[in-house]
Structures are given as C-alpha cells and as structure tokens.
Amino acid sequence: MHGEYKVPGGKLVVVDLDVVDNKITNFRLAGDFFLEPDEALEAINAAVNGLPANSDAATYAAAVRAALPEGATLLGFSPEGVAVAIRRSLAHASEWKDYDWKIIHSKAVSPAMHLALDEVLTTEVGEGLRQPTLRIWEWDESAVVIGSFQSLKNEVDPEGAAKFGFDVVRRISGGGAMMMEKGSVITYSLYVPAELVQGMSFADSYAYLDEWVILTLKSLGIDASYQPLNDITSPKGKIGGAAQKRFGNGGVLHHVTMSYDMDGEVMVQVLRIGREKLSDKGITSAAKRVDPLKSQTGLSRAEIIERMKQTFTELYGATPDDITDSEYKAAEALVESKFTTPEWIARVP
Template structure:
C-alpha cells in the first residue's frame, strides 16, 4: 500500500483512490494536500541530507524528476522565478479595517476559500488587531501553550488559526500582520521552504531597504543578527466549484513586545528552550522598534506602499 501511495503522490493522483481499495482503512484528520506536503517535504530533506551520489540513487529509485527540487537552487534562478510568478499574480493590495482576533481568523480562512473557488482575485491584505490575543496553531494544544487563566485576567482572547505553526502573543500596535491569498499554482512545484521564500522575499527586501539586515531563518521565520523578527504560516485549500484552489500565507512581524506579560501568558517547554539554546522565548525575539527608530504607522504604511509599488 505504501508503494501505491508513493506512486500516486508522484503522479499527482488523489490519495483517496488508493484508500478506496482498502475498505478497512480510513483517512482521518488529514487530506490529500497535508499528506502530499509532508511526503514531499520529507523527501526533499532526505535528498538534501544525503551525498550527491546517494541522493541521485534515491531519486532514481522513486522516479522523482530533479527539476522542481532544484528549481531555486541558486539566487539567479530564484530571482527569475520570483519576478515571473509575482508579475503574473499581481495581487490586489488591501488595507483592511481592524477586526477582533476571532473575526480576523474567520476572514483569513474565508478569503482563502473565496480564492479557491475563483470568487476572489489574488489579494495581499494588511490588517490590524482590534484587541490583544494569543493565537495558537491549527494543531496545537491550547492548554500546553497558554496559561489560560493569566490570558483571561489580562483581557487576551485565545483564538486558533487555520494554519500550523506555533503560538503568537499579540497586542494591537505591537504587531504588523499581512495575509496573501493566491491561487495554488503560485507555489506549484516548489518545496515548502522555497514557497515561504517566494511569498516573503519582498518583505525581506523592504526591511533591508530600511537598514535592517533581514534574512530567512529555518523554513518560515524572518530574522536578523539580533534575533527573530517574525514568522509565517501557510495552508493550501483544494479547488472549489472549478476554481483554482488557494494558498493562504500569513505573516506576523514583531514591532514591539511586552516581555513580562508574554512570559506570564505563554508557556515555554524545556525541550523548546534546549533546542533553541536560549533561556526563554522572549530572548529569541528582536522587535523592529528596537532595531530601527520608526513609528508603527509609518512602518505599516511603508510596507503596504512597497508592496503596491512592486506588484500593482
């Protein structure tokens, strides 16, 4: 059965076709997109960790073509791809109204599903938070990540977003957030880390133009030498009613941070602290305000204008 699943993934056939032939098995809690993403990501990492000779042997055995995996193997090729795909996408840039944390989560998923059905064009939405919140990832345990009692005492809403990733501590005026809703084809053929880079390269360029030496860190973080500036998360939605399907990609940048309050509301496991080689989650964050003396609204408008001038 595993071989059939691998063949279906490589050929792009629905995994449900394989499961339908095994009546005793059910696909629970995942869909084709989630399994396909996990498979390709694991395969990509396996290839990169192997030697060139061993990697070639692996690819030959499973029949994977190298074109997509090596598509962005150097900066020149990536730059060409980046310009081409953003030039074709030309998203509508929207400065949205402030909404409650729960409304923002609902809007994010709703707009993505509208793009998936073809009812909404590609859109880059800049938005404000109407209240403080702790936002947990799609697969996280709230009890393990958040001191619920402390959050409620401080007036923080606890909401769950539709994408994966870690918990975020949000205060209005301390975070800059934007969401990209694009047809699935925008990130077609790209490994996961490169899909994040494609979506956020413009942001890294904009921060560098401000004098902040920003760079990509890991799969989905944006950082500087001082520490983490922001993080991204994304999710693919299947086509609806003949539509193109959609990518939801959203980013939260730390403009400032209330370290004491964050430390009381968010829980940080000893495993996480050991992995990151730091004493606390707070010390991993380097807010923009502490790196560049620029007012919040000025920075917000700058990023919005940068995106408009670049892609409209």
C-alpha cells in the first residue's frame, strides 16, 4: 500500500507498506522533509512495523515519537504527519493529481442559489456525475449566511439586516455566521470525492484542502497561515473561515469566505456579536475582527481571484468549466423547496 500526505505549510510525507494478518510490515518512510540524525529514519520504520493496521492516527504518531533518538530534528513534517500518511495508505486515499479538476467562475446568482448549487454539485461529484470542481462565487446581493446548526435569533439582528439590505440564508454546513457584503468578500467552494481526504481527521482535512489558497496569499505578500479548526489568518488578523459538509454518497463540500473589504461597524449591527465572543478572540473592537485582503495586497478583488485560479491550475492542472442547464434547474428547484423556506431558514429558531 502507498500513501502520501503533503503537510500543510511543510513537506511531502510518503509511506509504503504491506499488511499481513492485520499487522503492518515492510514499512518504508520517504519524502522531501529534513530529518536528523540519519538513523532516525530506520528507527521510525522499525517502530511502525508490527503495529495493528486498524490503529488510529494517535497510536501511529505516538509510536513514531517514542522511537525518535534523543535530540532528533524533524523539519517540514511531524509524527502526526507520518500517521496521516499511514492512514491514507491503508484507506487507499487518492491525491489531487488523480483527478481532472474543473474551475467554475460564472455569472452572479442569489445567495440562496449559491447554497443550492453547493448541494447539487457536491451530490454530483459524490455520484461520479461531475469531476471534482473549484467554484468561485459571484453575486450582486448582500447576505448573512448562518451555519446549519446556528440559532437564527441569536446570530442575526433582523432590524440591522433590513437596514443595510442583507438577506438571511442558512447553509448546509456547520460553523459560524458569515456577513457577505456584495463585492466585499471572496468565497469559493470545493466539491471533492471523499477519497481525497481519506485517512484524515476533520481538522487535517480543512488545512489540506485550503493549502493552495494559503500558497496564493503568500504569493501576494501576505504572511497567511491556517489556524485550527477552520480559520485562515495572518499576523494582522483573521482573513477568513472554512466550513465543510460530508455527504453520504461520498461527496465532500468544503467552502471558504475571505474578507476583501469588510465594514466592521456594519457587521456588528447586522450580526449579534457579543462581547464574550470578541473577548475570547482577544479583540477589543469588532471592526478589527476580520482583516480585509484589500489592505494587505492593494489589489482589486478580481486580481486576487485571478491569482487564485492561476495557483490552483498550476498545482493541479485544472481547466475552465461552467454550470450546466440541468444543474441550474436542479438548484432552482432546491431554492424554492428548501433554501428560501421559513422551515429551513428558521429550523433552529
């Protein structure tokens, strides 16, 4: 069995192994990481050989860590990274370049339509009807998008939302509310098969699926990094947040909203952001909660999006695509039957 894991912000970890009577044998670790002393490599190989093939990642990581010689140095990877690679090999996980990736950057649609398209396209990828896809959102309306499990009345101030022209919609993924002012955020969705994140914890998969955008931001001069569980951040403040939904048919939805030019004063009138939440994040002013990409790059929103598409294409060989008429039709039906209904929007009152 063969497994690979590109450590977010680090190096590639590669493992090859056999399984005999539920025991790992012939384990071999490789990669472009740095490891000192040389004998640490054989120590890691020996530690993994003989371990049960149904162990969890924590067990593999603990065995690797315990086997390291005193003073060993690991650069670009960690025992946890080795454990993820092992789990991915055992689960027969796929890699980014195993797929014919598509990029969609199409016409503006309503916020509810975006959420419906997320459900339709993820379902199609899970069923093998669509290639894995990156879709960048465009819209000409403002909206508050609340998480699947959030309380409507606790998150949104209806008077503030009406005053500033924000529609209120609920997405199918968990996580927190996002204030999506038209022209002021960059949002994208990834529709991927579950095999791509096989063997990873939810936390590992978040960083793994967004590493390409971290690389994009770094290429623009932003010292961006991933802050578990789901935040993209920089020393100057939070940039964006991710959410994820895994479908029973094998499709995975992963979507991200990053602030381009957020008005923090409007945000606190539209969202019910309490002092406890701000204090927990070490922030004294709501206006500083989200650090816009505009101030850190000096680039237009369109220029940043073009760099994102360029980076994704260079990394994974993606080609341009569009939403089909049948996909739009299916999404329109979901907008009417689900995403604009009071029963869905207020399903957690």
